[in-house]
Amino acid sequence: MLAEGNEVSVLDENPEAIALLNRGQDQSWEDLGGSFTVGTALEIDALLAAGIENADAFVASTDGDNTNLVIAQIAQRRFRIGKVVVRVLDPGRAKWYAEQGLQTICPTQTAIEMLQRAVRGEHERRGSVA
Amino acid sequence: MYVLIVGAGKVGWNLARELIDKQNEVTVVEASRRRYEVVEEELEHNIQYGDGTELWILERAGIERADLVIAVTGDDEDNILICQVAKEKYGVERVVARCNNPRNLQHFELLGVKPAVSATDLIMRLIEHEVPKYGLVHLLDLKEERLEIIEMEVAEGSDADGQPVQSLGLPEGALVISILRDGGGFVPTGESVIKAGDEVLLVLDIGIEESVTERFVSRTAAAG
Numbered sequence: 001m002l003a004e005g006n007e008v009s010v011l012d013e014n015p016e017a018i019a020l021l022n023r024g025q026d027q028s029w030e031d032l033g034g035s036f037t038v039g040t041a042l043e044i045d046a047l048l049a050a051g052i053e054n055a056d057a058f059v060a061s062t063d064g065d066n067t068n069l070v071i072a073q074i075a076q077r078r079f080r081i082g083k084v085v086v087r088v089l090d091p092g093r094a095k096w097y098a099e100q101g102l103q104t105i106c107p108t109q110t111a112i113e114m115l116q117r118a119v120r121g122e123h124e125r126r127g128s129v130a
Numbered sequence: 131m132y133v134l135i136v137g138a139g140k141v142g143w144n145l146a147r148e149l150i151d152k153q154n155e156v157t158v159v160e161a162s163r164r165r166y167e168v169v170e171e172e173l174e175h176n177i178q179y180g181d182g183t184e185l186w187i188l189e190r191a192g193i194e195r196a197d198l199v200i201a202v203t204g205d206d207e208d209n210i211l212i213c214q215v216a217k218e219k220y221g222v223e224r225v226v227a228r229c230n231n232p233r234n235l236q237h238f239e240l241l242g243v244k245p246a247v248s249a250t251d252l253i254m255r256l257i258e259h260e261v262p263k264y265g266l267v268h269l270l271d272l273k274e275e276r277l278e279i280i281e282m283e284v285a286e287g288s289d290a291d292g293q294p295v296q297s298l299g300l301p302e303g304a305l306v307i308s309i310l311r312d313g314g315g316f317v318p319t320g321e322s323v324i325k326a327g328d329e330v331l332l333v334l335d336i337g338i339e340e341s342v343t344e345r346f347v348s349r350t351a352a353a354g
């Protein structure tokens with residue numbers, strides 16, 4: 001997203017996580033113009049420090065489904081962010097919250113569908129499902 | 131009444147005991163296998179093993195016919211989510227959520243999960259209720275002279291809020307010696323008006339503290 005010319009701010013509770021953003025890049029994440037804030041998602045102060053008030057889009061993709069679902073709703077209802085995307089691993093919760101108007105991405109469901117297509121031999125390009 | 135409790139920690143287990151004693155039908159859901167096995171020895175068929183934030187686990191536990199869902203896990207996000215789906219997906223009329231971190235209370239409120247019970251808040255309210263001297267600091271106790279100097283914070287809506295010193299109706303043996311406001315302090319006259327947020331220094335005869343402090347605490351707290 002940063003390479004596409006967007007302003008990107010990352011919030012993570014682990015201060016070491018910035019190493020992942022820097023990995024394989026010639027310049028550091030921050031030199032490239034990205035920002036990085038240490039804090040947990042439910043801390044309003046951390047969200048503010050990460051610039052949530054000016055955000056056009058918000059992505060909730062921590063490793064906790066429930067954290068993502070709660071924080072996404074906070075982004076939507078409290079900070080009125082127009083574009084909110086949530087990662088939810090559990091297909092059941094992803095489906096129900098999608099029905100409630102949240103844009104959920106469920107990697108589990110996506111993988112299931114890809115596997116099904118692969119088994120049925122429906123994949124368009126050879127090797128694309130490896 | 132059919133009660134579904136998510137989380138078999140100290141709170142969940144004891145709630146289940148009490149509710150079963152009072153002839154309710156209770157199911158507890160616990161996500162830790164170890165904890166489940168411990169509690170299962172006592173609660174037997176009243177406890178099920180599973181992650182109570184997964185919809186099929188809640189359905190297996192009969193959430194659709196629950197009269198009350200209580201979310202008391204150690205994780206606030208989980209408690210919010212459980213109550214949200216209980217109300218909005220399964221039409222459960224009453225939910226109660228435990229709020230572990232009082233800072234998260236605003237999130238429970240925002241997402242319509244109420245009541246949310248925070249132990250920290252409950253204890254704070256008890257302190258305010260049980261200890262009428264809340265907001266009071268003893269600056270100096272002159273035991274032999276039987277005098278004391280105290281500092282009181284003026285609460286909003288208290289009797290003193292908006293009153294000039296001469297209209298406070300303080301008992302004999304009490305005198306306002308200083309008002310601290312906006313980082314400064316001054317010695318008041320009878321006309322000086324006291325405002326909420328001020329800190330007031332008083333010199334008192336020992337033994338009349340209670341009848342003085344009640345003028346500076348909010349009326350609802352004073353009534354309790």
